[in-house]
Amino acid sequence: MTTNWKSLLLFIVVLSGCAAITRHTLNEEYGAPDPARFDTPVPPPPGFSYRGDVQPVLEKRCVVCHACYDAPCQLKFTAWQGVARGTSKEIVYDSGRLLEAPLSRLFIDAQSASQWRGKGFSAVLNERQQTPAANLAASVMYRALKLKQDHPLPDTAILPKTFDFSLDRVQQCPRIDEYDAFERKNPLWGMPFGLPGLSAGEMATLRRWLELGAPFEGLPAIPAAVERQVADWEAFFNGDSLKQRLVSRYLYEHLFLAHLHFDDDPAHHYFRMVRSRTPPGQPIELIASRRPYDDPGVERVYYRLDRERETIVDKTHLPYVLGRQRMARWRQLFIEPDYAVRELPSYALQDASNPFLTFKALPTTARYQFMRDEAEFTIMGFIKGPVCRGQVALNVIEDRFWVFFLADGDLQDQAGEYQSRESSLLALPAAQGSDAAIVGPWRKYAKLQAEYLRAKSKFLDRYAATGKRPTLQWIWNGDGDNPNAALTVFRHFDNASVVKGLVGGPPKTAWVIGYGLLERIHYLLVAGYDVYGNVGHQLLSRLYMDFLRMEGEFNFITFLPLDDRKAVSDFWYRGASQEVRNHVYGNLASFDVQTGIRFRPGDPQQQFYAMLERRLAPVLEHRYDLSQVSDDSLREDLAALARLRGASLSWFPEMVFVRLEDPPRPPRYFTLLRNTGHLSVSRLLDEGRELAPAENTMTIVPGFIGSYPSAIYRVQRSQIGALAAAIGGLSSAEDYRRLADRYVVRRSNPGFWQASDELQEAHLSIAPVSGGLFDYNRLENR
Numbered sequence: 001m002t003t004n005w006k007s008l009l010l011f012i013v014v015l016s017g018c019a020a021i022t023r024h025t026l027n028e029e030y031g032a033p034d035p036a037r038f039d040t041p042v043p044p045p046p047g048f049s050y051r052g053d054v055q056p057v058l059e060k061r062c063v064v065c066h067a068c069y070d071a072p073c074q075l076k077f078t079a080w081q082g083v084a085r086g087t088s089k090e091i092v093y094d095s096g097r098l099l100e101a102p103l104s105r106l107f108i109d110a111q112s113a114s115q116w117r118g119k120g121f122s123a124v125l126n127e128r129q130q131t132p133a134a135n136l137a138a139s140v141m142y143r144a145l146k147l148k149q150d151h152p153l154p155d156t157a158i159l160p161k162t163f164d165f166s167l168d169r170v171q172q173c174p175r176i177d178e179y180d181a182f183e184r185k186n187p188l189w190g191m192p193f194g195l196p197g198l199s200a201g202e203m204a205t206l207r208r209w210l211e212l213g214a215p216f217e218g219l220p221a222i223p224a225a226v227e228r229q230v231a232d233w234e235a236f237f238n239g240d241s242l243k244q245r246l247v248s249r250y251l252y253e254h255l256f257l258a259h260l261h262f263d264d265d266p267a268h269h270y271f272r273m274v275r276s277r278t279p280p281g282q283p284i285e286l287i288a289s290r291r292p293y294d295d296p297g298v299e300r301v302y303y304r305l306d307r308e309r310e311t312i313v314d315k316t317h318l319p320y321v322l323g324r325q326r327m328a329r330w331r332q333l334f335i336e337p338d339y340a341v342r343e344l345p346s347y348a349l350q351d352a353s354n355p356f357l358t359f360k361a362l363p364t365t366a367r368y369q370f371m372r373d374e375a376e377f378t379i380m381g382f383i384k385g386p387v388c389r390g391q392v393a394l395n396v397i398e399d400r401f402w403v404f405f406l407a408d409g410d411l412q413d414q415a416g417e418y419q420s421r422e423s424s425l426l427a428l429p430a431a432q433g434s435d436a437a438i439v440g441p442w443r444k445y446a447k448l449q450a451e452y453l454r455a456k457s458k459f460l461d462r463y464a465a466t467g468k469r470p471t472l473q474w475i476w477n478g479d480g481d482n483p484n485a486a487l488t489v490f491r492h493f494d495n496a497s498v499v500k501g502l503v504g505g506p507p508k509t510a511w512v513i514g515y516g517l518l519e520r521i522h523y524l525l526v527a528g529y530d531v532y533g534n535v536g537h538q539l540l541s542r543l544y545m546d547f548l549r550m551e552g553e554f555n556f557i558t559f560l561p562l563d564d565r566k567a568v569s570d571f572w573y574r575g576a577s578q579e580v581r582n583h584v585y586g587n588l589a590s591f592d593v594q595t596g597i598r599f600r601p602g603d604p605q606q607q608f609y610a611m612l613e614r615r616l617a618p619v620l621e622h623r624y625d626l627s628q629v630s631d632d633s634l635r636e637d638l639a640a641l642a643r644l645r646g647a648s649l650s651w652f653p654e655m656v657f658v659r660l661e662d663p664p665r666p667p668r669y670f671t672l673l674r675n676t677g678h679l680s681v682s683r684l685l686d687e688g689r690e691l692a693p694a695e696n697t698m699t700i701v702p703g704f705i706g707s708y709p710s711a712i713y714r715v716q717r718s719q720i721g722a723l724a725a726a727i728g729g730l731s732s733a734e735d736y737r738r739l740a741d742r743y744v745v746r747r748s749n750p751g752f753w754q755a756s757d758e759l760q761e762a763h764l765s766i767a768p769v770s771g772g773l774f775d776y777n778r779l780e781n782r
Contacts, residue, residue, distance in 0.1 A: 030128035035117040037127040038084035041216035050216045067313040073173035078310035080216040085116045086123045100434035101532040122175045132211040148190025148197040234280040237303040242341040247334040256292045263323035270308035295347035314772035315707035333366040353430040356423035368515035375484035382525035399675040403487040405476040406514040425452035429540035430528030436536035449547045457591045469596035478619035492654040501621035504699040506609045511552030560604045574679040624701035641724040642700040649696035651730040653710035662717035673699040708778040712745045
């Protein structure tokens with residue numbers, strides 16, 4: 001054995017010994033830990049409240065980094081039960097694992113702290129002797145907070161490189177018996193990590209809570225009126241007929257991520273639709289499965305509304321309103337039409353993963369109208385669901401594009417019949433399970449997709465042969481009152497957003513989506529995606545999404561003149577591989593029907609955009625238009641800022657929230673979004689080779705778009721021109737640092753938390769239903 005290996009072995013032995021000594025000392029002083037200590041919370045003493053005193057501090061200072069699947073160490077401060085659960089050294093987002101990971105969803109895969117200990121989670125609260133001294137000394141949470149108090153951030157604008165803020169950083173998740181060594185090695189890594197410490201008052205509140213043994217009084221009772229709404233909806237979801245049971249299964253598989261709330265509930269109590277072994281009127285016995293269509297293992301599934309117990313965070317918030325109008329709409333779509341459901345479909349994976357097989361008894365138009373009625377929510381499922389995280393997951397889409405939908409009627413009816421006939425070609429990668437291989441299945445799905453597109457083109461050719469060529473009437477106009485008819489999707493490098501309206505100037509690309517494509521997007525990236533799946537499952541899902549993007553783009557191009565389609569496609573796929581180009585041009589060649597729209601000489605894509613804007617004008621959402629800024633001078637200055645383009649924007653952050661100071665007016669907030677130019681988005685890896693810096697653009701909107709700010713700016717009204725000049729002149733990291741010195745509220749700024757509180761309050765005031773707490777895991781350090 002070499003000297004280096006001997007030294008390493010000695011080091012490991014010493015560390016192990018230190019941990020054992022620490023554990024032994026804690027056991028001697030405070031007794032052995034009781035894993036069941038927090039299975040049942042202890043109520044707080046009079047005059048002190050978890051919900052009133054503690055939760056606001058945790059939400060403002062801890063939840064902003066510790067929520068959802070990407071919470072560091074899986075420590076979730078979104079609920080008392082998440083704190084009681086503690087930490088895990090296993091990470092959920094692991095793009096390289098060879099086998100599917102065990103499930104670790106809070107409130108689903110275990111119901112008590114002791115059960116989580118059995119799954120490898122470690123306590124951050126004291127589970128030993130219950131005394132004030134022990135509750136602090138044996139608490140990882142307290143030690144982490146105290147470490148920051150004892151070792152504040154260094155007095156420097158840019159934090160040292162010892163702070164790793166990268167998305168895939170190696171996580172440090174020390175147990176209490178490891179914390180002494182952790183403190184010695186990382187004295188600046190107290191909590192909140194890489195941000196200023198808590199105020200004296202906030203620290204005192206959390207210290208007292210921990211000294212008391214982390215008490216929790218439970219959630220407040222649900223109002224009787226809301227309980228009656230729950231009962232009414234559970235009665236609807238659990239009708240006994242085969243038709244109703246199939247409809248409820250369909251609704252559940254599309255709404256299982258939703259935050260359901262009632263239109264006449266001003267407090268917005270949120271619920272999740274879950275599968276239960278027990279019928280309404282009895283306590284919910286949750287059926288925990290990887291996917292919403294996995295075999296429930298019971299003869300009869302009951303669909304229940306389970307109360308949401310976690311803090312609402314913007315990155316996962318999918319609000320969906322229920323009320324009399326909604327129920328009437330669903331009855332009109334699914335219950336009242338005259339069709340028969342003679343048997344319930346199988347839960348076998350090959351069948352259940354293919355909605356065109358599972359729900360073939362339900363009218364296609366009903367399914368499509370259901371999804372399209374709330375199209376923003378439907379698309380938001382793969383934006384805010386677990387799939388949408390990381391560069392490789394997101395480089396399948398352009399940085400900004402518009403989305404339109406096919407109208408229903410004759411075309412969709414016939415398309416539904418054809419999709420039912422060709423359902424075997426619409427199999428999705430989730431049919432391989434969560435431990436999927438890559439090469440063999442990928443070839444299979446590529447072949448199925450090619451066959452499907454050929455069949456689709458033949459169908460469209462036959463349809464067009466009847467004199468029905470693509471026209472503006474093929475585009476859904478929102479039935480005259482639905483703003484879901486037009487959406488804008490933004491990519492922010494490793495996360496994304498979707499909003500109603502045609503936001504920003506005309507984009508490079510656009511999609512037109514019909515039922516078959518919309519349903520496959522949902523079952524690929526929402527219902528069928530397993531964030532705990534292995535590398536094969538994750539890559540198959542990402543690769544298949546290439547096909548769906550191309551199909552949406554192809555649908556758009558078919559509305560353009562036949563002779564112009566290849567030129568448009570050439571521009572969208574500059575530098576793409578021959579395999580991709582063959583797929584794209586094969587699509588174009590297979591549908592050679594001329595458009596039914598009259599175009600003038602010139603750019604047909606821009607003309608078509610203008611036609612679509614006119615067609616959808618009555619329903620377009622204008623919330624994010626600069627036209628909403630009533631101050632003419634300010635609007636002109638912001639528009640000039642929005643006209644910035646080119647390589648200088650490569651140095652600008654992905655997403656900036658700007659607090660604009662203009663006394664005596666109250667502050668106003670805007671979002672600055674960098675749209676990175678791409679030659680193509682067809683490359684799985686090495687995205688840098690596809691970048692087109694000269695095509696970078698900026699979008700500026702009133703209010704907020706996005707969940708993960710890269711930076712927070714404070715700008716005086718008089719500084720907008722200077723800010724625009726500074727951004728337009730960026731050519732180096734040093735240039736941006738000078739800009740940041742002037743405008744950015746950095747994570748090292750002592751006033752950061754005040755700026756954060758103002759920002760979060762403004763967001764929730766502007767969007768009380770659709771908004772949640774922002775996440776700071778992408779805040780820059782430059």
